[in-house]
Amino acid sequence: MTSIGLIARKESGELLKSGRGLAWLLALSVILSVFSLLFVSNTELSLLDNAQVVYMVMGTITALGALLAVVLGSDAIAGERERGSLVPLLLTPVSTGDIVFGKMGGQAVAWVVTYFLSLPYLWAVGSSGQNLVEAVVYLALLGTPVVLGFGFFSLGLSARFGNVRAALITALIALMLLASPLLLGPGLRQSTIGKAFDTVNPFSAAVNSFDSVVIDSQPFSMQLGRFAVTLVWLILTLWFAGRSVRTVEI
Amino acid sequence: MLIEIDGLELSLHQRLILAGVNLHMQPGDIYGLLGPNGAGKSTTMSVLNGLRQASSGHVSVLEMDPWTQRREVHRQIGVLPEQAGFYDWMNAQDYLRWFAELYDRALAVGEIQLQLAQVGLDAKNADPIGTYSRGMKQRLGLARALLNRPKLLVLDEPTNGLDPRGRREIHDVLLGLTRESGVGVLLCTHLLDDVDRLCTRIGILHQGKTVVEGSLSELLAGGPAAGMRYRLRLLAPPLRTEFAHGIRVVAQEGQWWRLDIGSGTSPQDAWRELLDAGWAVSEIHREGGGLEDLYLNLTTTEAAA
Amino acid sequence: MKSIPVWLFACLLILAAASARAADPLDISLSAQPSNPATPQMGDHLNFVSAIRNTGQTPAQGIVAWISLVQVDPGHEQPVDLEDWSAHKAVTRAILAPGEQITVAWPMRLIQAGDFRVVISAVERDTPHIITSPFLDFHVRRKPVVESKRVLPVAFGVPGLLGLAMFWRLRRRWSVSQKLDRREK
Incomplete structure (x- = not known):
């Protein structure tokens, strides 16, 4: 196995075997459960159309995936440094680039786990409606670059700040800002600033694409622009993480 | 040469941290790098580990530049850093197996157990590392440093947190390694007892500068602290406490007197002179070692200046 | 008028x-x-x-x-x-x-x-x-779209399984620390 694979294996093992990682996954599943139960128990919500519910759950899954990526990314460099396990890793014959890519691989595994954990919820709320398969596919297609981008961004912050708390707070503020389309109603997003923000915001791109595909049954050709925005976000954050890791001080 | 450092200087954030470090180490040497807190020991180690780039001076580790040939250097050295963190959720065997794979080594279960037993850990213990005591983690750190069969071991406070028996066991491991395979050990420690027992050469850093470097026996024989300190118990107060040369009264507390006897005076001559001066001695204890004096003499600000 | x-x-x-x-x-x-x-x-x-x-x-x-x-x-x-x-x-x-x-x-x-x-x-x-x-x-016509018969098993089952995994891990850790305590005594 390559060094990148070995580090990614360790990172994903930490998520699946350590008490901390399991606690995060449990927290994610509890949030999704509460959300799903709301749809059943609340009269208004339970009458929402299937596609509408699937769209809302997709947005929530993306936000939760990004949240987990932010937590893991903030801990990736600064946390290891604070726990004293970064220096032994840097003293192996593995390049810094491989360490970073390995950690990114760990984040990808975390997202895959979150994704598969959320599929039963998507099925539960949307199996009798339309476009469930499309929902599953588009969650992978657009959710992945958005979530991994947040992970890489927070990994870069973690390397730059060398302090988990500072990296986490900054990354959370960025997440709150970019995920605001989930919180703001469509009305607020129709202003000029709102539209401009929506155009460049990867989170909006993903959420609008979910809406377009799941609710309006629009084709992939109409999602190309949004898909491109999420890819640009992924590339920019990858570049930022790569540059930031070079500034790591022992 | 395992390590060759001449005139190493390093500035961090416009502050001169290392201002002339020299360090020379041959295969089979156990080299003690000493110095008070903040003297620059850990920074020197980070430069020779390739984690920091020297501002100026010559640094060579295993005939390589540790900064530009970092990966090759890392392949051939084993390091126990001061803060040797682990992944608490793993057990020792899984951890060593994983770590060895980073060196492209696939360790069999037997090899791992041997490695653990070598540093005094229970080879079959499957408990997570998070449950280990500090001493156990220190031993595991040493096992990790030995994984790649290094030519050079760089150990920062390796016996920290170990009980006297544990320290003795680690000493034996290190002595065995240098004797059997010619591994060089660079030991960075505050424990002069470790240095006294293990090291063949020492270097003392003070304020980012090497103030002395050389063979331990030579330094003790001819260094500024050559000579001995004794603690004497007297039956009655002495008649005279001033002596012409070679003997100096350092302190007195009740019946106990502390004396320094210089290297130019033999103990027999000194006892005779003391008897002549009316010293009724009932007990004699030799105090401290020459190393402690050497260290203290060289690391006081005035001495360094 | x-x-x-x-x-x-x-x-x-x-x-x-x-x-x-x-x-x-x-x-x-x-x-x-x-x-x-x-x-x-x-x-x-x-x-x-x-x-x-x-x-x-x-x-x-x-x-x-x-x-x-x-x-x-x-x-x-x-x-x-x-x-x-x-x-x-x-x-x-x-x-x-x-x-x-x-x-x-x-x-x-x-x-x-x-x-x-x-x-x-x-x-x-x-x-x-x-x-x-x-x-x-x-x-x-009204149609309840989110059916409890699908949601309830998932909403309770997934966290339940993860909770069980955590419980098993905590129990194992607890037994390890008990063992260590005994060893120290």
Whole structure:
């Protein structure tokens, strides 16, 4: 196995075997459960159309995936440094680039786990409606670059700040800002600033694409622009993480 | 040469941290790098580990530049850093197996157990590392440093947190390694007892500068602290406490007197002179070692200046 | 007696409106497609078709036509935000020659239960008022879409399984620390 694979294996093992990682996954599943139960128990919500519910759950899954990526990314460099396990890793014959890519691989595994954990919820709320398969596919297609981008961004912050708390707070503020389309109603997003923000915001791109595909049954050709925005976000954050890791001080 | 450092200087954030470090180490040497807190020991180690780039001076580790040939250097050295963190959720065997794979080594279960037993850990213990005591983690750190069969071991406070028996066991491991395979050990420690027992050469850093470097026996024989300190118990107060040369009264507390006897005076001559001066001695204890004096003499600000 | 002038004024207004309508250059028809379900329920798709025809003598210019939906349940009358109902909310046409007609299909997915009224409205550059189609009413049956028989097992099962994994791990860790305590004693 390559060094990148070995580090990614360790990172994903930490998520699946350590008490901390399991606690995060449990927290994610509890949030999704509460959300799903709301749809059943609340009269208004339970009458929402299937596609509408699937769209809302997709947005929530993306936000939760990004949240987990932010937590893991903030801990990736600064946390290891604070726990004293970064220096032994840097003293192996593995390049810094491989360490970073390995950690990114760990984040990808975390997202895959979150994704598969959320599929039963998507099925539960949307199996009798339309476009469930499309929902599953588009969650992978657009959710992945958005979530991994947040992970890489927070990994870069973690390397730059060398302090988990500072990296986490900054990354959370960025997440709150970019995920605001989930919180703001469509009305607020129709202003000029709102539209401009929506155009460049990867989170909006993903959420609008979910809406377009799941609710309006629009084709992939109409999602190309949004898909491109999420890819640009992924590339920019990858570049930022790569540059930031070079500034790591022992 | 395992390590060759001449005139190493390093500035961090416009502050001169290392201002002339020299360090020379041959295969089979156990080299003690000493110095008070903040003297620059850990920074020197980070430069020779390739984690920091020297501002100026010559640094060579295993005939390589540790900064530009970092990966090759890392392949051939084993390091126990001061803060040797682990992944608490793993057990020792899984951890060593994983770590060895980073060196492209696939360790069999037997090899791992041997490695653990070598540093005094229970080879079959499957408990997570998070449950280990500090001493156990220190031993595991040493096992990790030995994984790649290094030519050079760089150990920062390796016996920290170990009980006297544990320290003795680690000493034996290190002595065995240098004797059997010619591994060089660079030991960075505050424990002069470790240095006294293990090291063949020492270097003392003070304020980012090497103030002395050389063979331990030579330094003790001819260094500024050559000579001995004794603690004497007297039956009655002495008649005279001033002596012409070679003997100096350092302190007195009740019946106990502390004396320094210089290297130019033999103990027999000194006892005779003391008897002549009316010293009724009932007990004699030799105090401290020459190393402690050497260290203290060289690391006081005035001495360094 | 006082109400007579008011009635007369109202009649005049109606006549004026009728004559104005008669002078409208555009005529808009609206019909439901025969393939639409007879008693639609939430989630079903409906299609409406409207034909916009220039009945005037001169070309109609800058035409914008759009669909509007109003909920008409007694006590719940309100306009409906079509955001989730349809992606096809308006059409434009730069010019429509006299006698020319455009046919527009208005697909719609039924999001909410209740009584609704749909209407197509249009404006034309030189006509100073809005032109509307006749109303079309329909009823959407209620359908609970999120079924508890699917949600409940998932909502309790997934965290339950993860909780069990954590419990097993904690128990193992606890037994390790007990073992270490015994060893130290």
